Amino acid sequence: MTSAHQAAPAFVRLASHPLRWRLLTELATSDLRVRELAALTGEPQNLVSYHLRLLRDEGFVVATRSSFDGRDSYYHLDVNRCADGLAGTGAALHPALRLAPAPQAPLPVEPVAVLFVCTGNSARSPAAEALLRHHTAGRVAAHSAGTRPRPCLHPHTVRALRDRYGVDLSHKRPTDLNTLTGHRFDYVITLCDKARETCPEFIDQPRRMHWSIPDPAAAGGSGPDGYPAFLRSTADIESRIRCLLPMLVPTVTKENPR
Known part of the structure; x- marks a missing residue:
């Protein structure tokens, strides 16, 4: 028989449920815990957990401790x-609905200011700052800082950014978050679960987001065996940076210039 009798693709079957779609849209901007998703949706925690399990x-959804x-x-x-699921859904309905890459939208004239925060500002947040600068050719004002900054960047961070992306961080030093609390930012993104709990408020109430990324230094320290964890971490951050870029475009220009 024809494909009309085939089961609906997984993405459309799951995303068509109102609560699951709400969960997907909430997670599209920030990593969240079950109780936070329950509070945002107004649904019981056990029901949210059930639908998260299906996703x-x-x-479509990944959990990290x-x-x-x-x-x-x-x-x-x-x-x-x-x-991939969305593309497969279109193709399953009709070959003409195969998705083509969307054109890259231009960045706003006024630079968007983004601050990345982790604990030591030695691995995750400086990598995010460097990769955002790399992908926008400096047209976004990217910064990073730590709640308890270490004396220097982790050598594997420097190596991973150089080897994989050709970005030189050898002269960068960690920044104390306390020195930036009076600055204006459009986005403040925490990359460390501990930093999320201790990150202070900023003036002008920037959009807060959280990326729950494990500390690569905890996987093997400075020895050779620890380097692959930094490659995985930077790859995860780079993927998230690419997803962040379209969100930076519609940022409303502030009335007061920076």
Whole structure:
């Protein structure tokens, strides 16, 4: 028989449910815990957990154990898996609906200011800052800082950015978050579960986001065996940076110039 009798693709079947679509849209901007998703949706926590499990089973949502409180898990939207699912949905309906890459939208004239925060500002947040600068040719005002900055960047961070992206961080030094609390930012993004809990408020109430990314230094230290963890971490950050770029475009220009 024809494909009309085939089951609906997983993405459309799952995303068509109102609560699951709400969960996907909430996770599209920030990693969140179950109780936070329950509060945002106004639904019981056990119901939210059930629908998250269905999304996890198809790989559209990923869970990582919190490095701040091991009893908690952060849920993260796998944007690439969702893109594949959406593309497959169109192709399953009709060949003419295969998705083509969307044109890259221009960045706003006034630079958007983004601050990345982790604990030591030695691995995750400086990598995010460097990669955002790299992908926007400096047209975004990218910064990073740590709640308890280390004396210097982790050598594997410097090596991973140089080897994989050709970015030189050898002269960068960690920054104390306390020195930036009076600055204006459009986005403040925490990459560390511990930093999320201690990150202060900023003037003008920037958009707050969280990326729950494990500390690569915890996987093997400075020895050779620890380097692959930094490659995985920077790859995860780079993927998230690419997903962040379209969100920076519609930022409303402030009335007062920077």
